[in-house]
Amino acid sequence: MPGFGRHRLPDWRLAPKVAYLNHGTVGATPRRVLARQDKLRKKMERAPSAFLLREVVPMVGASAGEPGKLRAAAAEVAAFVGAPAGELALVTNVTAGINAALRSLRFSPGDEILMLDHCYGAIANAARAIAGPLGATLIIATLPVPVTDPAEVIAAVEAALTPRTRLAILDHITASSALVLPIAELTRRCQARGVTVIVDGAHAPGAIPLDVAAIGADFYAANLHKWAWAPRSCGFLHARPERHAGLHGAIVSWGMDAGMLAEFEWPGTFDPTPMLAAVEGPGDAARRGRGRGADLRSRARAARPGPPGRRAGRDRARAGDHGRHDGRGGAAGAVRPRRRGQRAAPRSPVPRPSRRGQPGGPR
Numbered sequence: 001m002p003g004f005g006r007h008r009l010p011d012w013r014l015a016p017k018v019a020y021l022n023h024g025t026v027g028a029t030p031r032r033v034l035a036r037q038d039k040l041r042k043k044m045e046r047a048p049s050a051f052l053l054r055e056v057v058p059m060v061g062a063s064a065g066e067p068g069k070l071r072a073a074a075a076e077v078a079a080f081v082g083a084p085a086g087e088l089a090l091v092t093n094v095t096a097g098i099n100a101a102l103r104s105l106r107f108s109p110g111d112e113i114l115m116l117d118h119c120y121g122a123i124a125n126a127a128r129a130i131a132g133p134l135g136a137t138l139i140i141a142t143l144p145v146p147v148t149d150p151a152e153v154i155a156a157v158e159a160a161l162t163p164r165t166r167l168a169i170l171d172h173i174t175a176s177s178a179l180v181l182p183i184a185e186l187t188r189r190c191q192a193r194g195v196t197v198i199v200d201g202a203h204a205p206g207a208i209p210l211d212v213a214a215i216g217a218d219f220y221a222a223n224l225h226k227w228a229w230a231p232r233s234c235g236f237l238h239a240r241p242e243r244h245a246g247l248h249g250a251i252v253s254w255g256m257d258a259g260m261l262a263e264f265e266w267p268g269t270f271d272p273t274p275m276l277a278a279v280e281g282p283g284d285a286a287r288r289g290r291g292r293g294a295d296l297r298s299r300a301r302a303a304r305p306g307p308p309g310r311r312a313g314r315d316r317a318r319a320g321d322h323g324r325h326d327g328r329g330g331a332a333g334a335v336r337p338r339r340r341g342q343r344a345a346p347r348s349p350v351p352r353p354s355r356r357g358q359p360g361g362p363r
């Protein structure tokens with residue numbers, strides 16, 4: 001069944017009378033992925049402890065120490081997003097990933113954390129809650145409106161960097177304005193000035209080709225339960241190897257001090273079926289064309305080294321051109337400005353941070 005649109009409705013459990021447009025906030029999951037999750041749930045309920053503690057995260061019994069199903073799923077996600085498997089952990093959502101990254105950093109009074117005025121309010125809150133009590137201040141860089149060139153974004157960020165900037169939390173695709181930012185270049189410029197970079201990639205997986213390693217941020221966190229059509233709750237955190245020391249899961253549990261992968265694998269008793277089913281994906285990439293919305297498995301395969309044609313998306317991403325992916329011009333360009341007459345994207349469901357310099361952060 002080619003294309004997309006109303007005739008694809010049977011692929012989803014959405015109410016027929018609802019025109020569902022809010023995948024950016026709460027993504028909907030296709031029937032095929034939900035069916036996979038249902039199967040996993042049934043299996044889990046037949047023998048909960050064997051499933052969870054031996055198969056999924058081998059914590060007890062003969063298989064202890066062996067990688068389990070969760071690690072295998074994480075490895076597939078890593079291939080899908082262009083990250084080494086040993087540097088990526090599955091998390092319940094991007095908020096959890098960024099909270100963990102923030103807690104691993106040390107802040108001193110006078111340190112500045114740079115964010116954009118298009119940032120997601122909950123993430124600004126996390127920065128304020130974690131770094132604020134240590135004396136760090138949130139600085140909000142204002143992007144020009146409308147943005148017509150990636151260079152304007154780079155200039156706005158550079159203008160807001162000061163010798164006190166310690167961390168930049170940058171969006172890959174902004175929530176309220178749907179701009180695809182020149183994230184690799186922004187990361188490079190910040191790191192060149194000694195600034196640690198956390199990328200909020202909540203909207204990137206499944207929406208645009210992604211090469212996390214090529215972006216080179218210290219941390220890259222994202223959701224799979226938005227545009228990659230994974231069941232809720234499923235996201236990931238990537239951390240460069242030099243960032244693993246002192247990095248704990250947002251919830252500290254049995255994996256403490258056992259390395260990044262173990263830190264995140266068991267956040268207390270939980271339902272891993274969204275993460276295990278995530279690799280099922282929607283699976284109709286070929287029919288929809290151009291790889292957009294591809295299922296994780298076929299996208300991961302396409303991302304592996306192979307004939308040049310299959311590597312094209314990855315190579316473009318490696319060139320730092322993360323927004324320029326669609327041969328037809330859709331979402332082309334590192335910044336995607338609103339067209340004249342186009343209505344503004346809906347505002348974030350949470351309040352936007354105010355501009356600059358309040359003690360401990362915005363709002």
Ligand SMILES: Cc1ncc(COP(=O)(O)O)c(C=O)c1O
Pocket residue numbers: 024025093094095096119120122123171173174175200202203223
């Ligand atoms: C840019 C951005 N960051 C973070 C989040 C938070 O996502 P989650 O609630 O799944 O952690 C969202 C949610 O819409 C978002 O748009």
